[in-house]
Amino acid sequence: MKSIFSPEGREVLEQFVWSNVLVAFDFDGTLAPIVAVPERAEMRKRTRALLCAATKLLPIVVISGRAQIDARRKLKGADVDGVVGNHGIEPWQANDRLMHKVAGWRSALDEWLLPLQGVQIEDKVYSVAIHFRRSREKKRVRASIDSVLATLGDVRVIPGKQVVNVLPKSAPHKGIALERERRRLGCDTAIYVGDDRTDEDVFELDQPGRLLSIRVGATRNSQAAYFIRSQREIDEFLRLVIEFRRRALPLSRIAR
Numbered sequence: 001m002k003s004i005f006s007p008e009g010r011e012v013l014e015q016f017v018w019s020n021v022l023v024a025f026d027f028d029g030t031l032a033p034i035v036a037v038p039e040r041a042e043m044r045k046r047t048r049a050l051l052c053a054a055t056k057l058l059p060i061v062v063i064s065g066r067a068q069i070d071a072r073r074k075l076k077g078a079d080v081d082g083v084v085g086n087h088g089i090e091p092w093q094a095n096d097r098l099m100h101k102v103a104g105w106r107s108a109l110d111e112w113l114l115p116l117q118g119v120q121i122e123d124k125v126y127s128v129a130i131h132f133r134r135s136r137e138k139k140r141v142r143a144s145i146d147s148v149l150a151t152l153g154d155v156r157v158i159p160g161k162q163v164v165n166v167l168p169k170s171a172p173h174k175g176i177a178l179e180r181e182r183r184r185l186g187c188d189t190a191i192y193v194g195d196d197r198t199d200e201d202v203f204e205l206d207q208p209g210r211l212l213s214i215r216v217g218a219t220r221n222s223q224a225a226y227f228i229r230s231q232r233e234i235d236e237f238l239r240l241v242i243e244f245r246r247r248a249l250p251l252s253r254i255a256r
Helices: 007-018 045-055 068-074 096-103 106-113 138-149 174-184 197-203 231-251
Strands: 021-025 060-063 082-084 120-123 128-131 155-159 163-168 189-194 211-216 226-228
Touching (some): 007 211, 007 231, 021 174, 045 060, 045 231, 060 174, 082 174, 106 120, 106 128, 106 138, 138 163, 155 197, 174 189, 174 197, 189 197, 189 231, 197 211, 211 231, 226 231
Parallel strands (some): 021 189, 060 082, 189 211, 211 226
Antiparallel strands (some): 120 128, 128 163, 155 163
8 A cells, every 4th residue: 555645646646637537535534534423524624625626627426424415415515426325325226125124223223222321323224323432431332232233134234433334235335336426427437535444345346547546544454555644635635636637638628
C-alpha cells in the first residue's frame, strides 16, 4: 500500500482522472469525520465545496452504509450522480423480502442489546448497524453482540470502527454496487475511496488498470493499492482530482 500523494501515486491518479472515470466515495470516515453520534456526522464546509466543484467536472457517486435517504440528506447541495445506500442494497435490491428478513432480527437484538449501556441499534430497514462507541465496556459488549448474532442464522456480519454491521447474506455488496454504477454512467474506469471493512468488497475486486483503490488510513490488512493518512486529507485528494481533471478537459471529449 502506497501513498496516493507520493510521486508514483500522483502519476497514477492523474492517469485515472484523465480517463473516462467514475469517482466513488464512502461517506462516514471518508467524506465526513466519524463522530460518536452517527446522526451528527457532517462534511466540513471545505470538503463540501470541493465535492461540489468536482461534480461539475466528472461523474461522482457515494456508496454508503447509511440508508439511502439518510445519505442523500447528508449530501444535500452536492450534485452527485448517484447515492447507493445500505452497503450496496439500495436502490436495486431494496425489496420486501430483505425488509422482512431484517425486521425479524429486531426482537432478539432489542431484548439482549438495548439494556447494555452505550449500545445503539440503528435500523436501516435493509440492514442493521449496532454501535458501541459510547460503551465503557467495549470488550464485554462486543462479546454480547457476537453471541446474539450467532442466533440469527443466515446473516453477513461486517465489523467496523466500534460498530457491527448486520446484513442479509444474499444482499449485494459495495463492489457490486460500484460496478453497477460504473456501467450505468458509461465509465471505463473507477476510483474508489473508503475507510472501513465494508469497503474491502471494492478493494478486493481484481481489476488492474481499471480500478484505483484508495483507503483512508494505512494498514497491512487491506487490499487497497493506495492510501491517504487521515480523513482530513480527503480535501487534498479532491483538490488534486479537480486540478488534474481541469488539465485534461481541454485535451479530451470527456467534459460533462
